[in-house]
Amino acid sequence: MSPSMSDLTAIAPLLLVAGTALVVVLVDALAKRNRILGPVLTLAGLAAAMTFALPALGDAPASAAFGGMIRTGGFTSFFTLVFCVSGLLSVLLSMSYIETMVPGKGEYYALILLAVSGMILMAAAGDLVVFFLGLELMSLSFYILAGFARGRMTSNEAALKYFLLGAFATGFLLYGIALVYGATGSTALAGFPSRTGGLQQPLLLLAGLALLMIGLMFKVGAVPFHMWVPDVYEGAPTTVSAFMSTGGKAAAFSGFLIIFTPALLITQPALRDVVAAVAAISMVAGNVIAVTQTSVKRMLAYSSIAHAGYILAGVVAANPAGSNGVLFYLMSYTLMNAGAFGVVSLLENPDGSMLTFDECAGLSRRSPLVAALTAVFMFSLAGVPPFAGFFGKYYVFAGTVEAGFTWLAIVGVLMSVVSAYYYLRLVVLMYFNDQPGGQAVAVRPFGLAAVIVAAIALIGFGIFPSILLGLTARCF
Amino acid sequence: MILMQLTCCAVLFPLIGFLFNGLIGRKIKNEGIVAAVGCAAVGAGFVVACIGFFRMLGLPPEQRTLTLDLFPWIVAGGFRADVALQLDQLSVVMMLIVTGVGFLIHVYSAGYMHGDPGFWRFFAYLNLFIFSMLTLILADNFLLMFLGWEGVGLCSYLLIGFWYDRKFEKGTTGDAAKKAFIVNRIGDFGFLTGIFLIYVTFGSLRFQTVFTQAAAMTVGTPVLLWITLALFVGATGKSAQIPLFVWLPDAMAGPTPVSALIHAATMVTAGVYMVARCSVLYALAPVSMGVVASVGAATALFAATVGLVQNDIKKVLAYSTISQLGYMFLALGVGAFSAGIFHVMTHAFFKALLFLGSGAVIHAMHDEQDIRRMGGLGKSLPITYRTFLVGTIAIAGIPPLSGFFSKDEILWQAFSRGSWVLWLAGFAAAGLTALYMFRLVALTFQGEPRWEKGVHPHEAPATMTLPLIVLALLSAVGGFAGIPHSLGGGNAFEQWLEPVFAPAAEKLALSLPQVEIAEYVLMGLSVAVALAGWYLARMWYLKRKEIPGLLVRKLPNAYRVLLNKYYVDELYEGAVVKPAVRGSELLLWKGIDVNVIDRVVNGIAQITAAAGRGLRLTQTGVVQSYVLVFLAGVVLIVGWLLVK
């Protein structure tokens, strides 16, 4: 079977991103001196992918390409958008940041592009095989990116931990796929999982789904499969953490949505309860542990565990509000978490030591702009209106309540209060603490631009959430 | 009609005076203008009152109740209270007293307060007081009355604390002022409750509506009992009756004209006025009547005993005031409403006179108030002495001065309508009154001078003596307004007020007063006891001065109890104030607020943080422990799913 033109247009964004990766590698090899070309090409590639993804945003009915391997349509496009945004922000943040660690690395941008390709594959997957490969492509890139600052022990350690745990989780994921395949006789997602063929053994299917879910939960960083998250996010270069925690998480959740569809969860109430429990534990553990952190990056890592819990609550809801909420949440989370990590990257010591809370003291004096942006991200992460973070939470909880999981929503909101405490702690130090001194803010126009864009988008989506909600509603 | 507009103006004049003096008085460096404005505002009121009185005389008795609706005050839901005035026989009497005596005291103050840095402020407050008092007595509903009621309390507060930087007894004038306000507030609490009950019962707060409806009710209706008792609580606060009298002696911390005006002549009688105003309600609640009479009699006797041993010239007068107020309530309690009001009037004359006289003494002695350091002042202060003596005779109830008529009326009514116990209390108090008042005169004006060297007492200026003289005249002749039938008078005063109290009288089934032999006997007894008091005072304090000392030695405990006013202040302090303050601080604030509630709130935060500290230790940094947790999760989830 040779791919038709329509197949190719269906994966145009993927082709663009992957192609750009190749070009970047080549350019890096050929024009060693030119440091700006790689990132610029990357940005161009991602932007182009976004423009190709945009027209399909309105297409509600998903159509298949590559014989069902790929699904196109609003869902895929929306996620492509999220991934590209995550990529764009990370690349902007990385420009000149990554230079401080490893000078002149075109591979870095190529790997980001490859990771984005993997993510797109995951979201577009019409078959578990494609999904698996996309996941591995993304993970592999992440392992490398996490260890990219190879001179730093923390980066090494993060890469190793991520790699070992990731590969271990892959084992379970693959086992899950195997069992599902055995039970249903196919890996295609169309009609999944209620179709004839296979062994038709409900327990086999259930066990397979459970393992598959565990693999995904590992990727989203949900408790108890979250242990890698703090160490990796802390050890990895900050811009990479920004990328992993946003695009990576979004991709994993796209997997959740395409595999654990509302229809599946409703027919498997036990599975749904497990997701609910995991969501609740994630919210609690992530937020509670984050309270005691002294490193901003690590705090963000724990908070991302908690956010995984919130988003999972949207999955639990298994209704339009919940699913749309997940999408909205992911977009806003991408913006705010990339922004938050971005701010950290701007404030970090060049020597690679972790940014502590205390170092942020009095930031509003040293750099009012950065402080204000941080405040926006923190309030948004805490879920305070009118920032986009609030609407994500609202939507997700709306779905949860509607689905009868009110207790989960209550856990969620209570934990939001806890989270507000540590998010605000940063604001407190920046604004309410008048100590002079502290680290000067690095001058990185691109990074700053990325953060500003993210903040503006957060406020924009906060005040006019319909811009996004109109799109998410047509994704399913 | 025009009279009501005038009355309205009479109320407003003092308000304007208050605003004028209060806002720009400080800028005017001229005491004359300030005083003139202040006096004129009240004087105008007096003129209006007189006009009103005479116009009213020209009307048939049943048309003598005039009202004027100004504007709605509080309207909410079904509730409505207007700012509206009502002028009737009772109001006009009160108005005459308030503006008349008030005017004299204003004039007096111009001299008394001369040179005080707060001169303007003083007149502003006085005018505000007159305004409030007029509102109180002219209100046509309970709520507006309450406005005046609270207003006079406020002015009392302001004026007691007028010399805010002075010491007073154990504390400061501020303590006294605060005490006055707070004790009054306790009474107001009762008044307010009464108002609520009235509204709930009658659906209105207008006097006319309420009283008309009440007139149709039967005697002994329970709600009326509660209404009247609640109102009476208010009256005990304002009129310094047991148990809320404690503020009045302390109120002497204010300048003496204030004591004369507010704490003797006018404000303290507001309670009497209020009960009299509600005579119908009381008439329907016999139990309340009994309570009023008993409290009045008890207070009269009680305060008189305390007055016996006080050494502060104003304190003696203060307890005397309490005692006399007790008489008034005694009268009200036995249904002799007009007798009570009559005593209000005569008391206003002679007690204002006495206070102003004492003010002149204090003025002369350079703020010395202890009568143990006075004596023989009669020579230096002839006018003061003579007028003071007139007042003393009047209060002692020696005919034919005013006090005799009013007090005798009360005692007779207490006997004939109440019981002999009430009479006996009043009778004893009358004797004591004469005793302590003549003691006061003896120690202050007569005998040997006991003041320190360097003090040169001198007579007060004309602005002060003139009011004394006028008041002395009034004290002397004021009683003739109400010469009882038994003495051949027509009791014009009672007749004047008769229409106001007619509904109550009807309920009480009172017959027209009959002249009886007993009345003459009692009259004679009371005169005798007054004279006995006078005689004793002369004996003990001028002739045989060792007797009081002897008595003190003989009855040390009794003396101490009396000197310390039965330790009521100490009781309140120990039983209410201290526990409240300590309890609030230790139990409520530092206990519940800080240690319980806040600790719970912060505790939740601390528990969360502690949980965080504990949980983060699971993140050991060792990969294999992570894998372990992972695997545990897998086993749990898969196991649970399989079990399901």
Add this chain to the structure above:
Amino acid sequence: MEQHILSLILFTPLAGALVVALLGRDASRLIKTVGLLFSLVALGLSVWLFLVFDGSRGDMQCIEIIPWIPALNVSYHVGIDGISLLLIVLTTFLTPIALLASWESVTVRLKGYVALMLLLEAGTLGVFMALDLFLFYVFWEFMLIPMYFIIGIWGGQERIYAAVKFFLYTMAGSLLMLVAIIWLGSYAASLPGGAFTTDLLRLYAIAPGIPMGIQIWMFLAFTFSFAIKVPIFPLHTWLPDAHVQAPTAGSVMLAGVLLKMGTYGLIRFCLPLFPYATFRFLPYLAGLGIVGIIYGAFVSMVQPDIKKLVAYSSVSHLGFVVLGIFALTEEGLQGSVIQMINHGLSTGALFLLVGMIYDRRHTRLIKDFGGLAKPMPVYAAFFMIVMLSSIGLPGLNGFVGEFLILLGSFRSSFLGSPWYAIVASTGVILAAVYLLWSYQRIFFGKTEHPEDQALPDLSVREIAVLVPIVLFIVWIGVYPGTFLGKSAASTKQLIHRIEETRRGSFAGASLEPGHEILPGERR
């Protein structure tokens, strides 16, 4: 223009904040002037609103609906009735005063300060205007941010603790309300032919039909949130901290306006949305109100810090408001409404006064003062008037509110006993105790502290700040009809509705308790 008047009022301060944000950081005079100007424009607009508002109608007026988030069925739906009208006017009235009050005392980061004050105003206005629960919630939470910064940046020594406590306390409550809001929305969707909605007017129609078992939880969630804001005992402990630490203008806004959001919420949401639960819980809430009255007064009495004293007095005063609300009588409710305004004026003014003396002496401990009446007679006079208003002296505003509340609760058939009112009346005594005592300690006696002797009296600016408040204190005290008249029809309608519901004649009220459905079981 008239049909957009609410939006105009709402967006004027927002625009002001934006303009201020664009000004140069050093142009402090310009910043202040611009901020004040915008707040005055908002005031002018709201006065206009006050004039055009039809007080004879009890329903919502000046309604504007613009679809906002169609996916959630959320609209920008604003409108007011007489109750919100008064609070809006209060807000716009206090904001310029607060700005003027901090004219000189705030010098650092002025730009942010003015912008935040305007944002705070906008947020508060939004709360009072919103007719969509979602919109309401957005404003409700949004206003936390400026207040948080105002306390945290310009506050006192313990400002951080206070700011964080304020934020978390309030957020904890309001998030539970959020769940309840969502639940209501999905309840609406579950009805035959219904759709997810948070529109208040639509929810009014269906909410009484919510089964009792659920209504209770909804009511508790809403009430918990509002109770924290009010604050109702025992959820009040954030308040003393926040008040004491906040800068003067912050305290003014906090006490003057923000606390009212809680009581407003009770009136606007709890009563009409969950009438049955209200009936069930009103004895307890009224009881808590009374506890607040007395407890607040006692604790206030022994405070060594004047500001804390005033803060606790708020607990006491707001207790009256709560009692009035849950009396469910027209008098009580009217009293509560006017008492909210009164408290805003008198406590706001008290905070201003405390701020003025703090600016001079940099202490707020009562024991550090004494005999201030001598060096500062004008100050003493203003303090006296405001204090008397707070005590509830007839003729001043406080009395009108307290009287109506007590009257309303006295004759409330819902409370069923006059004892609520009688016990609450003791608060009238206690208010006198703690305020007079502190007044005496501050102003009376000899001027013993050397620093006090040369204190300058109030400046023209300070007098200009206080005079408008005092004018309204007297106005409301003497002729409250101006204001009561505006809210009369609205309260009447609300009470009427509740009484209808009790009688069982209200539509949708026939669901029996026990016939309960959970959201998840609907399908």
Add this chain to the structure above:
Amino acid sequence: MESLVFFFLAAFAVTTAVLMVLQRSPLVSAIYLIANFFALAALYLLLRAQLLAVLQIVVYTGAIMVLVIFVIMLLNLGDEARIHPRIAIRTWVTLVLAAGFLSEIAYVFSLAGTPAEGTALAGGAESLGTVESMGGALFGKFLLPFEVTSLLLLAAILGAVVLAKKKG
């Protein structure tokens, strides 16, 4: 006969696997793993997956494991240190959890064979794993995944280059 082969191979695979885990020398562990992979390749043949059996040898044993051994020798890794007694508890927990997981999965699998399909290889199984069949699938239905593996390998190459390069 076939079952005999199966049981032998199964026993062999399990034994080598266990031995690999128990060994303290990484090199010896690697050797055991290679042995294990051979057993697996044989099992693949038993399942008629010819191409994969070959690939198992070529890719896994020939490429991956050689690489591993190469690295072990490059780094000159010695025996692992003894397990710390504190961590010995972890071993026990591991065993319990592992046993738990095994029993869970085994329980599921024990139910998997009951339908008819579970007892015998499918009809077309013989030709399923041939190079032709696999090639057809990989370049037909699985064309896209197949191409994606190239990206995967590209990423791996980049990673190896970036990470393993000497500092500088």
Add this chain to the structure above:
Amino acid sequence: MDIPLPYYLCLSAALFVVGVAGVLTRRNAIVVFMCIELMLNSVNLALIAFSSFLGSITGQALVFFAMAVAAAEAAVGLAIVIAIYRNKQTVDIDAMNILKW
């Protein structure tokens, strides 16, 4: 006589669990990685078994891709190990605990 499917599956499960146990107990990073490879291989066995018993090629194709993934992972993993060894002179994973709590 054919071997029933559960036999293969149980063998696969056994190997998988042995791999898991290895991951948990071994301290040499490379050995841990080898144990993970064992896990992947056991899954491959299951997949092939399913594929053969179901007569569906997908399973075998997936194994093919899994092998590719394993190869790529091996390259990356070993590179990471080398990078660490360069910095720390050890591949003992218990020594990798700078990042914790």
